[in-house]
Amino acid sequence: MTTPVLEARDVTMRFGGLTAVRSVDFTVNSGEIVGLIGPNGAGKTTFFNCLTGLYVPTEGTVSYQGKVLPPKPHLVTKAGVARTFQNIRLFANMTVLENVLVGRHTRTKEGLWSALLRGPGFKKAERASEERAMELLEFIGLAHKRDHLARNLPYGEQRKLEIARALASEPGLLLLDEPTAGMNPQETRATEELVFAIRDQGIAVLVIEHDMRFIFNLCDRVAVLVQGEKLVEGTSEVVQADERVVAAYLGEPFEGEPADDTGTAATAEETDTADETDAAPAPPETPAAGEDTGPDTAEPDGTGPQSTASTKGDTP
Numbered sequence: 001m002t003t004p005v006l007e008a009r010d011v012t013m014r015f016g017g018l019t020a021v022r023s024v025d026f027t028v029n030s031g032e033i034v035g036l037i038g039p040n041g042a043g044k045t046t047f048f049n050c051l052t053g054l055y056v057p058t059e060g061t062v063s064y065q066g067k068v069l070p071p072k073p074h075l076v077t078k079a080g081v082a083r084t085f086q087n088i089r090l091f092a093n094m095t096v097l098e099n100v101l102v103g104r105h106t107r108t109k110e111g112l113w114s115a116l117l118r119g120p121g122f123k124k125a126e127r128a129s130e131e132r133a134m135e136l137l138e139f140i141g142l143a144h145k146r147d148h149l150a151r152n153l154p155y156g157e158q159r160k161l162e163i164a165r166a167l168a169s170e171p172g173l174l175l176l177d178e179p180t181a182g183m184n185p186q187e188t189r190a191t192e193e194l195v196f197a198i199r200d201q202g203i204a205v206l207v208i209e210h211d212m213r214f215i216f217n218l219c220d221r222v223a224v225l226v227q228g229e230k231l232v233e234g235t236s237e238v239v240q241a242d243e244r245v246v247a248a249y250l251g252e253p254f255e256g257e258p259a260d261d262t263g264t265a266a267t268a269e270e271t272d273t274a275d276e277t278d279a280a281p282a283p284p285e286t287p288a289a290g291e292d293t294g295p296d297t298a299e300p301d302g303t304g305p306q307s308t309a310s311t312k313g314d315t316p
């Protein structure tokens, strides 16, 4: 039986005179992978930010497992909702393992004094955290790079590491904001497999993406936002066949199978940045204000399929 994990009711977000999200009702059920699609500026990231406590919706409520979520990112994470960002946020100068350990802080009970004194309780908790972090690195296929600096990973692996760090908070729901942006086709396919594997572990997934092949292969259900409003919601087949969605976003019917020219919205394949990102310097470690998982990083070049160079909407 499906039970709602996340329920957004009548969520509206206004920025002055601009209504970025308007009266959106939205549910993610246990065991589901749900997609959120729509043109640039449709309000997808703003909606994510409302779900994860970065924004306090102007109107409406967001509940997780039946309880209204507190409007604070770290409390939302603690409640069981983790996310990744459109622009990668890793500690560039920390190792792969350390980045995952940072993601565990909402699950460790040891306090400041215990940590400073490094008592037996702290050491035990530290060992357990490290074991769990290594399990997650095995899961995403980066265990062999545990001691590498995050900044030295290829772009696709940085994105994977972000997912591992989000999983380190042991979420029941994972929100992915454009997880394949800037990836090559192989990396995109691997991400698809990873998301299925995450779902198979009992974690519901909500994903924003512009790569329509990725979305329609992956999702049990897809919702389409246009100008802040939910236009359509349904299975991939229903959404692809909806003339309003075709007119507002897809452009022409989606073919489904790999193709060089699907005519859909831009896909990751159109922007192969892998080589550039490998060589790109990582920006400085600067924790985002009020952020739960930390700092900006290794944002390679800001060239996702339709990415904007800023951290638009990621910080309040």
Ligand SMILES: Nc1ncnc2c1ncn2[C@@H]1O[C@H](COP(=O)(O)OP(=O)(O)OP(=O)(O)O)[C@@H](O)[C@H]1O
Binding pocket: 015, 018, 020, 038, 039, 040, 041, 042, 043, 044, 045, 046, 047, 306, 312, 313, 316
């Ligand atoms: N902090 C903010 N202050 C003012 N306006 C904002 C803010 N964040 C987003 N907006 C505006 O809200 C609208 C929705 O933006 P949002 O980033 O949520 O769209 P999106 O669907 O995620 O777009 P994309 O696909 O390009 O990431 C846009 O008009 C944007 O300019």
